Amino acid sequence: MHVTHLSLADFRSYARVEVPLDPGVTAFVGPNGQGKTNLVEAVGYLATLGSHRVSSDAPLVRMGADRAIVRANVRQGERQQLIELELNPGKANRARINRSSQVRPRDVLGIVRTVLFAPEDLALVKGDPGERRRFLDELITARSPRMAGVRSDYDRVLKQRNTLLKSAALARRHGGRSMDLSTLDVWDQHLARAGAELLAQRLDLIAALQPLADKAYEQLAPGGGPLALEYKPSAADIVGHAREELYEQLMAALAEARKQEIERGVTLIGPHRDDLLLKLGQLPAKGYASHGESWSYALALRLASYDLLRAEGNEPVLVLDDVFAELDARRRERLAELVAPGEQVLVTAAVEDDVPGVLTGARYSVAEGAVERV
Ligand SMILES: Nc1ncnc2c1ncn2[C@@H]1O[C@H](COP(=O)(O)OP(=O)(O)OP(=O)(O)O)[C@@H](O)[C@H]1O
Ligand SMILES: [Mg+2]
Structure with missing residues (x-):
């Protein structure tokens, strides 16, 4: 499966952001603290209803807002689904699948699958x-x-x-x-x-x-x-x-x-x-x-x-958050070769040079809250 569109509202540092996504490799590149991990964390949240960085939902909601929305269009083979999660810290979260609200957040599990690699x-x-x-x-x-x-x-x-x-x-x-x-x-x-x-x-x-x-x-x-x-x-x-x-x-x-x-x-x-x-x-x-x-x-x-x-x-989305910078050249190349054929691979890196050459595909720059295709 792969995500064809990610849309966030009041999630982490993002008031609003729309990110169209293709299958294959997409790299998010930008300086520290600009919101790269925030994007892939949202994708991970759709798969696990949790974050790989924090154990509660509160930090995921943008400071000053009272709820966050994570929305994604997901394609599996010929099937297209829209899933939406509303994070309400301290209250029950809500979910919608294909605009129907007759579902629990738990019912969303299994639609997006991810394997996330991170320094954590x-x-x-x-x-x-x-x-x-x-x-x-x-x-x-x-x-x-x-x-x-x-x-x-x-x-x-x-x-x-x-x-x-x-x-x-x-x-x-x-x-x-x-x-x-x-x-x-x-x-x-x-x-x-x-x-x-x-x-x-x-x-x-x-x-x-x-x-x-x-x-x-x-x-x-x-x-x-x-x-x-x-x-x-x-x-x-x-x-x-x-x-x-x-x-x-x-x-x-x-x-x-x-x-x-x-x-x-x-x-x-x-x-x-x-x-x-x-x-x-x-x-x-x-x-x-x-x-x-x-x-x-x-x-x-x-x-x-x-x-x-x-x-x-169902093939999962591979998420590689800042992992290449942590590896020596040999392991970096091996890992890149192993993941390159994945149906969808989302990579974050602070500098372009940290993205191994075999991972060719779409590039986004992430800076000051804007995510732009380059
Ligand atoms: N709930 C929140 N409300 C507002 N801003 C937040 C919230 N949570 C995190 N941030 C901000 O998001 C930024 C961190 O974003 P993120 O972790 O995605 O950075 P990054 O681009 O991955 O950086 P690095 O290259 O260092 O990993 C920080 O500046 C942090 O203050
Ligand atoms: Mg990061």
Whole structure:
């Protein structure tokens, strides 16, 4: 798929901007702080309902405005769709598809698919487990948009279960008497039900991603691998991929952790506490890999995501935000060659020279709020 037109109102630094887009490569070039990343961030938002830079919507709305609009025309094969998102920080966001407002924002997921490369990706390797969970869950949702519902069910159940555990912990500390915990059993089931579904999808994804990531790393940094992706569940003894099995295993782990959970007042078992161990050779990349190796690792994970989504049908838009400036000449050329054939590739760079020669296509200059074709 590709975006044929992007239109923003009160999004980040833009009061209004209209950007017609072609398939193939488009590069946005301009000095620092002029709004290049803001443009591609909006495209990413259509695909994930989130930003790769911030965890809430508030910074996405132009200072002084109370809502932002992101609108895009999207073409997939012969099919043309118009999607519109209205961001209302602190209130519910709204969505329209082909001008119909009988949809939730979540229904937009799957129409635009992106794989976004950005300097922030280094955190995939070096950062907290939350970064890797988000990577997995965004990709799961891109593969199967209904997982957005499962993710939000899980988050809701987790929040309610934590509230219950917290008051149990307080009652225990202050009252001496333990409260009635029979409702906790019900929350265990809900948590394990949604948790098992999420877990099954993550395990399945990692199995599919592993060979692709290994191949991509070999292309970027020949002889430097192999890579191994290992899932690290918070529940011990997770075996198999089948949802029913995983449900039973989560239930058992929750039963075992219950005493400790009540003491601590928080849910200790489940996908929200899991991690993805990224190994390079025999060692974990985090804490051991060099800066350059970590970068190659992050790029390999993104390239693998791209290969996977493409192989599964709908080709995603590739977004490369400021990545070439971070790479040495060899990796820059390799990456450029690998992404060049993409159906649509959006590149940002502060100077024209940072855009590798093989990425020929449309050029826009971005300066002082104006985006102009050059
Ligand atoms: N909500 C907002 N309201 C108004 N301006 C904003 C908002 N969010 C960000 N900006 C402005 O947008 C600019 C940053 O834009 P962006 O990150 O797209 O720059 P860039 O062109 O990618 O720069 P670089 O080359 O440094 O990556 C900053 O000047 C920032 O102040
Ligand atoms: Mg930028």
